Amino acid sequence: MTPMGKQDKIFEEGNLSGLPFTFNQEVTEVFEDMINRSVPGYRTSLRLITLFTKHYYQSDTTCYDIGCSLGASSLSMLQAKKDVKIIAIDNSEAMIEECKNRFQNLPQSQSIQFLQQDVMEAELDNASIIVLNYLIQFLDLEQRERLFDKIFSALLPGGILILSEKIHYKNSFESNRIFRTHHKFKSINGYSDLEISGKRDSLEGVLITEPEEDHFSRGARAGFKSSTKILSNLNFRTFIFCK
Numbered sequence: 001m002t003p004m005g006k007q008d009k010i011f012e013e014g015n016l017s018g019l020p021f022t023f024n025q026e027v028t029e030v031f032e033d034m035i036n037r038s039v040p041g042y043r044t045s046l047r048l049i050t051l052f053t054k055h056y057y058q059s060d061t062t063c064y065d066i067g068c069s070l071g072a073s074s075l076s077m078l079q080a081k082k083d084v085k086i087i088a089i090d091n092s093e094a095m096i097e098e099c100k101n102r103f104q105n106l107p108q109s110q111s112i113q114f115l116q117q118d119v120m121e122a123e124l125d126n127a128s129i130i131v132l133n134y135l136i137q138f139l140d141l142e143q144r145e146r147l148f149d150k151i152f153s154a155l156l157p158g159g160i161l162i163l164s165e166k167i168h169y170k171n172s173f174e175s176n177r178i179f180r181t182h183h184k185f186k187s188i189n190g191y192s193d194l195e196i197s198g199k200r201d202s203l204e205g206v207l208i209t210e211p212e213e214d215h216f217s218r219g220a221r222a223g224f225k226s227s228t229k230i231l232s233n234l235n236f237r238t239f240i241f242c243k
């Protein structure tokens with residue numbers, strides 16, 4: 001896949017529009033740069049998707065990449081096994097169109113189907129791997145609950161949900177400390193204080209974090225027999241939930 005390589009300068013002048021953050025054309029064009037410079041452990045989360053797909057993929061089943069953006073998680077699954085079949089879902093037209101463009105010349109493009117759809121409307125079934133890489137933080141709490149139930153029903157026995165999320169701590173002192181460290185992480189990656197605060201303002205009420213304990217409880221409520229934290233990088237986590 002050819003990366004677009006455009007640098008994220010969306011909040012160079014702060015949140016000028018005052019509008020909430022959306023995954024529109026402007027964000028799509030800089031998304032790779034944005035996620036790489038903003039999410040500690042992002043690349044590792046993708047490598048873990050490959051590793052866990054190798055181990056847990058069951059032949060003649062479907063893998064889902066929900067909230068696929070530009071398909072990085074789908075690509076990670078494709079790298080794991082030759083015969084994987086993937087359905088990649090995103091409700092952003094700009095994202096799904098660019099994602100399709102990027103995959104069209106890949107030899108494995110026949111193995112992947114792209115759907116522009118809200119995950120709450122999507123039909124999921126016969127799945128051995130479902131990936132939610134930094135998606136549910138954009139859903140409200142009631143939707144998260146329903147989505148976990150839907151995912152649990154769609155997974156076959158032995159199937160897994162791979163979930164990556166930004167989290168906060170229950171303890172506000174710890175949360176503020178990690179929040180400041182994350183701010184430094186973004187500064188080191190070239191974002192100015194104005195850019196960081198501009199993006200934070202635009203994400204207010206759009207990206208809602210939870211403590212990691214809440215993700216474990218939701219997994220248990222949905223019926224998953226085990227849940228494990230497989231990556232912890234500042235205030236970002238990856239978990240697997242096994243059916």
Ligand SMILES: C[S@@+](CC[C@H](N)C(=O)[O-])C[C@H]1O[C@@H](n2cnc3c(N)ncnc32)[C@H](O)[C@@H]1O
Binds near residue numbers: 066071073
């Ligand atoms: C942070 S990005 C995900 C990154 C991607 N999974 C990766 O590994 O590179 C979140 C994505 O979720 C999509 N999204 C947000 N709400 C959604 C919904 N209700 N249904 C489907 N996609 C959604 C956004 O359009 C965006 O592309």
